[in-house]
Amino acid sequence: MEFLSGVKPQTTLELKELQEESRLGSRVRVNGAVHSIRDMGEVAFVVLRKRGGILQCVLEEESSSVSVKTVREGQTVEAEGILERDERAPYGIELRVQEMRILSEPCKGMPLPVGKWKLNTSLEAKLNYRNASLRNIRERAKFRIQEGITRGFRDYLYGQGFTEIHTPKIGAKGAEGGSNIFKLDYFHRPAVLAQSPQLYKQMMVGVFDRVFETGPVFRAEKHNTKRHLNEYTSLDFEMGYIQSFEDIMAMETGFLQYMLQLLKEEYADELRILNLTLPKADRIPMVRFDRAKELVAEKYKRAIRNPFDLEPEEEHLIGTYFKEEYDADFVFVTHYPSKKRPFYAMDDPQDPRFTLSFDLLFRGLEITTGGQRIHDPKMLREKMEARDMGEEGLEQYLGAFEYGMPPHGGLGIGLERLTMMLVGEDNVRETTLFPRDLSRLEP
């Protein structure tokens, strides 16, 4: 009988290993995809794309058994040769190829110049040829940063006593109602796709005290903007036993600090590839909604049109204001009007026209909505009644409060949007592997 006892050491080296000083001058074996070829006649430079970055390979007619004529972009290969220092090459190393074996062949040329450093192509073309465009080193790097954000979110919250949950995406009723719900047929019963894990994560506060989920959410919104998707990844948490809704913002601040540090340490290659400077999150200012509107109105000579609404232009100016006045990239705007928040939001006992809630703006764009929730079943029912909401489909949700629930609150972060802002893109589709919008259902 044969047995498996785990991963065997690889016979090929990855970029991290190739950068070890001791490898220089020795014979090494690597694999990768042919990313670009520069044929200079007697010598050719073949760049291999590996998962960690790119490796420059040199093929010389006389010292190699391989002819550059057989090498084509898109092939995957295994190459052997001597590793040498070359300060002009990426990571200061290059492989002088002696042997090369072709692992697989493409049957078409690349539809986009993915081997170039910057893929100067329209977003439309990038999305139409998604599995080609993402092979560009810079395009790919954005999604490594996205990984770092998600990873940082989870790791930080594990450390803070949160439990990860998986809540259903198909349900009988939307979490927050409204018209932006995708409907489907579930064995001849009407069903909907989850707009958010909101009601489930609140229920689970009664079980685990602190919970989080990283998963897809679905919004059937008909507007086609640079900031909206119809399916996106939401980083959600909810925490019990809070003293005030500041605890939630403090937890998010802690996450941002942890995540930015993780990116610096573990994603340094990608930060360099994208030439990114990370924002600061050591001190995040906190300003009331109404006060933020006043500050912006005063400084930028702008009339306040509606005291209970924040226009995108105003949001943007709040970002500008706090950058100019406090050198802050992030700002918490607190106490949003009750009318603009869902039924489960806790009203401010000082002034119930406003809520104990917040948005986090990052360079003037909302990337988080959060706040304290109502935990008292009577108060919850009163607010639902005041909004003419029925209880149908919410029996289990209400049950959680009837059986007792601690004071709690939480938030949701749009992953693709946070990635977009962090890598300096201006369209959320740039930081979504396969975006879903009004016109895109494929690939």
Add this chain to the structure above:
Amino acid sequence: MEFLSGVKPQTTLELKELQEESRLGSRVRVNGAVHSIRDMGEVAFVVLRKRGGILQCVLEEESSSVSVKTVREGQTVEAEGILERDERAPYGIELRVQEMRILSEPCKGMPLPVGKWKLNTSLEAKLNYRNASLRNIRERAKFRIQEGITRGFRDYLYGQGFTEIHTPKIGAKGAEGGSNIFKLDYFHRPAVLAQSPQLYKQMMVGVFDRVFETGPVFRAEKHNTKRHLNEYTSLDFEMGYIQSFEDIMAMETGFLQYMLQLLKEEYADELRILNLTLPKADRIPMVRFDRAKELVAEKYKRAIRNPFDLEPEEEHLIGTYFKEEYDADFVFVTHYPSKKRPFYAMDDPQDPRFTLSFDLLFRGLEITTGGQRIHDPKMLREKMEARDMGEEGLEQYLGAFEYGMPPHGGLGIGLERLTMMLVGEDNVRETTLFPRDLSRLEP
């Protein structure tokens, strides 16, 4: 201006801190939910449910400002008192309460006896009162184990150079075809819910070499068994540059070893609560599909009815066989018949009636399906043609191969099913927070 600079130290202690030797005899503050009450007259034992477990509190009429008459199951409270050793109490500690403040009140009694150690209730009742039943310590612990599995999967794969991806759950076409697809209306266009991230993760091998995803998948299967759900969490990975399909099984073996170790180290409390002994995964036997059938037929005197199919009963016996003969909890069954595998499965060049694929059985139940995939675009088209498949909706998928793709393969693990087997349950609904099946769309 006010600023937030991260999480402030909590004024209340968690169970880990309460177990520190130096806390004994000192005054501490804790919070929690009233889990059960045993009123003995002059003294009452109030068990608090905290996220890490339970804490025994003692209320004595004379030394406490709190009357036990005001304490009710389901309240959430903040208590202060002196921490004492008591070997009979959980963790060997108890809190002698001096003051207690009520944070929130329930308005109904618990519908199930969740304060008992074992919740001896029907599965039906547990699911009907999900937000109550999960408050039982043992019910809750299963989902902490589930967290450990997912966490172990991700952490192990990060360490092995995998990139985490998020692929869309709404698409134009199902990954593997068939009738078990949920359909929905996407802005007046027909759309479906993803049965698996299969085609996307394969495409992403061409970009990141190694990828994984942990997310929901949707199966509109009409059978109602103890092992099936219509929505579940799939742990998926796909890896490029494999030498053989054994590499995939070796990676899974490495994951299982890492995950079991993580559970031992970080989830020891939950293992104790559930009284679990973890299985061994240091050496996992590997047996061909046809050979496994023979072994079982010989040993258990069972005729082979169909050489190209594995019945659940046979699967179960394979598990028994390898437990008896090799003391193995896991077994890889390899070389499944081509007819039983999807179009993208790589046929065995030695005998194309079989594939370079495998299932992992855990105590006789399939918890993983995986294998090598076709990476040559011509071979892929030929197999699709042989199966009378059209290319519509698969253009982008085929494109990835046309632009070049390394030899690769991967697998998918059903999270709820693996949890079920690990914690020794016999119905997958026991290890699903909110199961979705033919009859359950709520809560």
